[in-house]
Amino acid sequence: MNWEQLLSLKRYGDTNKRLRKEQDETRLGFEVDYDRIIFSSEFRGLQDKTQVVPLSKTDFVHTRLTHSLEVSVVGRSLGRRVGKLLLEKHPHLENVHGYRMNDFGAIVAAAALAHDIGNPPFGHSGEKAIGSYFKDGDGAQFKSLLTAKEYQDLCDFEGNANGFKILTEGRAGREGGLRLSYATLGAFTKYPKESLPKKPTMHIVDKKYGFFQSEKEMFKNVAAELGLESRSNEHLSYHRHPLAYLVEAADDICYTIIDFEDGINLGLIQEEYALEYLINLVRGKIKTKNYNALKTTEDRVSYLRALAIGTLIDEAALLFMKHEDAILAGKFETALLDVSQYKAQIKDIIDLSVTKVYCSKEVINKEIAGYEILNQLLNAYGKMAFNVFEDNCSNYDELLKNILPETVKLTNDSLYNNLLAVCLYISKLSDTNAMLLHQKLKGHIL
Known part of the structure; x- marks a missing residue:
């Protein structure tokens, strides 16, 4: 893979190649991506979606929206840091093609901003609830009517693939999504692979999948334009775009440090534990006088959090450059922070967050409620999607169809597309709207 192709400004529908040196310096093409994402209705919907604690009424707990914004900020800094180093190593990218350090930051910031845009309500338990409906629930009846890959898309419903669908799916009067x-x-x-085979290797690319069968051709076009190299002759799988490692690192940094901070602010993690774990990560970088002047837990944690994030940004940038050749050759098989000198400290923080936050009764009880809500929604809409396919709609099915947005298209042509459209509709619901729709289906007048 080569950077000239990887930094393509091409968009869906373009017939001519866009050149970086032809761009208006006041609003670069990659910065337009950021703007389009932030003004999209799907991004706005993240403000009422779970990050860690579902349905929290506490102001300082992160939602998917605030988490995404913070990941984007970290991603921009990380992208610029790497961009500066790459241009020093490959000066022709600037001298011949006109790329700037900020271009790398803009790409990573936009991709990081959108990284959770496909996540359903109630956090990762929402993904599991959708998958369970098709694997173990009433949706299992559709297995014989779908291809193996179509069925696997639904059984392992994946927020990353759903996000790619949201970003690229055609809309009324506009092909190519955003x-x-x-x-x-x-x-x-x-x-960058399809849902089957599932985890064929231990390579980081095979951990999950990145596009549904419905977007398979679209991703093939993207991969061809970017020069992503194929990893298999038997199924659709590609080596990662190198900057995906930076998006991943930005997310890893934020959820490691900031979810931990949420646990502290919620009182789920005691201050003495929190300070000890964060100090272990930034030891030697604390200005003792400044730190000792801080009077509150929140201020002390905030100070250490900023140091920790800065430390890990520096570390991720250096690791990327150290392994750049292997990354471009598709031979780097782990996340950047998995080879960090701070790996042990990061693991300690995550382990404590898992024990004290992710497995807390408050989180688990609300995830159980979310699981039941999504299962009931899928029971109703999954059956309706099947009946539309069979041309056998009941009066109740017609009522359900009438409250769907106009963008949800159900036909008798493809059961897979119908089921995926229903999943997309439910995945876009906020936590609150999923609860309200559930109440309607149970017969409660709101």
Whole structure:
């Protein structure tokens, strides 16, 4: 893979190649990607979606929206840091092609901003709830009517693949979805493979999958434009866009440090534990006088959090450059922070977060409620999607169809597309709207 192709400004529908040196310096093509994402209705919907604690009424707990914004900020800094080093190593990218340090930051920032845009309500338990409906619930009846890969898309419903669908799916009067640059779409796709085979190797690319069968051809176009190299002759799988490693690192940094901070602010993690774990990560970088002047837990944690994030940004940038050749050759098989000198400290923080936050009764009880809500929604809409396919709609099915947005298209042509459209509709619901729709289906007048 080569950077000239990987930094493509092409968008869906373009017939001519866009050149970086032809761009308006006041609003670069990659920065347009960021703007299109942030003004999209799907991004706005993240403000009422779970990050760690579902349905929290506490102001300082992160939602998917605030988490995404913070990952984007970290991603921009990380992208610029790496961009500066790459241009020093490959000066022709600037001298011949006109790329700037900020271009790398803009690509990573936009992809990071969108990294959770496909996540359903109630956090990762929402993904599991959708998958369980098709694997173990009433949706299992559709298995014989789908191809193996179509069925696997649903059984392992994946927020990353759903995000690619949201970013690229055609809309009324506009093909290509948000029409983002292919460079940003490549950086967004951490797992550039289809759902089967499932985890064929231990390579980081095989951890999950990145596009549904419905977007298979679209991703093939993106991969061809970017020059992503194929990893298999038997199924659709590609080496990652190198900047996807930076998007992943930005997310890893934020959820490691900031989810930990949420646990502290919620009182789920005691201050003495928190300070000890963060100090272990930034030891030697604390200005003792400044730190000792801080009077509150929140201020002390905030100070250490900023140091920790800065430390890990520096570390991720250096690791990327150290392994750049292997990354471009598709031979780097782990996340950047998995080879960090701070790996042990990061693991300690995550382990404590898992024990004290992710497995807390508050989180688990609300995830159970979310699981039941999504299962009931899928029971109703899955049956309706099947009946539309069979041309056998009941009066109740017609009522359900009438409250769907106009963008949800159900036909008798493809059961897979119908089921995926229903999943997409439910995945876009906020936590609150999923609860309200559930109440309607149970017969409660709101």
